[in-house]
Amino acid sequence: MSSQSGEQLDRTKTREAAQRKLGAIQTILSAIYDELHDHDREAGKKRDQVIAFYLLVLVALLGAWEKITPIRSIALATVWIAGLISFLIVIHYRAWHVTHGAAMVTLQRLMLEPEPLTLDHCRELWDRTNDTKLGWGVFWRFSARCAELRAG
Amino acid sequence: MTWLFAFLTMLPGFLLLEASGFAFKHLQSRELAFFLDLVFYVPLLAMVSTTYIMRKHRFQPDIWAVCWLRPPK
Numbered sequence: 686m687s688s689q690s691g692e693q694l695d696r697t698k699t700r701e702a703a704q705r706k707l708g709a710i711q712t713i714l715s716a717i718y719d720e721l722h723d724h725d726r727e728a729g730k731k732r733d734q735v736i737a738f739y740l741l742v743l744v745a746l747l748g749a750w751e752k753i754t755p756i757r758s759i760a761l762a763t764v765w766i767a768g769l770i771s772f773l774i775v776i777h778y779r780a781w782h783v784t785h786g787a788a789m790v791t792l793q794r795l796m797l798e799p800e801p802l803t804l805d806h807c808r809e810l811w812d813r814t815n816d817t818k819l820g821w822g823v824f825w826r827f828s829a830r831c832a833e834l835r836a837g
Numbered sequence: 838m839t840w841l842f843a844f845l846t847m848l849p850g851f852l853l854l855e856a857s858g859f860a861f862k863h864l865q866s867r868e869l870a871f872f873l874d875l876v877f878y879v880p881l882l883a884m885v886s887t888t889y890i891m892r893k894h895r896f897q898p899d900i901w902a903v904c905w906l907r908p909p910k
Contacts, residue, residue: 768846
């Protein structure tokens with residue numbers, strides 16, 4: 686009688702420990718999800734600011750077109766370079782937006798899946814989110830080829 | 838958005854070609870310079886950036902959100 690109750694106690698303890706672990710994992714995943722969401726929102730704001738800055742510079746250039754005749758080439762070259770830098774920054778933020786979006790959906794799936802938390806499982810969920818065979822086939826193949834070459 | 842922004846960065850570049858006299862000296866016309874910019878510069882910039890963005894659709898095990906799942910060394 687006492688050994689049965691001892692086994693039951695052990696089972697209950699094990700179940701409680703598993704539940705605590707699951708709760709801790711859910712808390713970690715939830716915290717990462719919130720952090721990703723914040724990062725994404727901040728990155729989006731900064732991207733919009735960069736776009737607004739460049740548009741402002743462009744409009745200022747065109748608005749002062751007649752007044753800057755002596756330094757027109759320098760002003761144009763400066764705005765052009767500023768545009769290219771803004772473009773690079775915007776593309777960078779866009780790339781991070783894609784990463785954050787895919788990571789958030791992957792985390793949502795991780796929270797729901799009973800599978801163990803491993804990087805391979807994470808990769809599988811990420812790939813399930815991003816169907817790389819949809820559209821832009823040439824780009825996917827080109828980027829895959831670049832990745833292969835880089836990996837050697 | 839990528840194409841639009843590429844076009845927006847092309848404008849000062851095209852105006853520079855025109856203001857510096859390059860367009861008239863070597864290309865004979867501003868329309869041709871604009872057309873070449875539109876056909877080569879904008880698509881090149883847009884496609885290179887799109888390729889860079891699309892690479893980010895692939896799984897990235899190094900980002901902080903998932904790299905903690907790596908097994909310990």
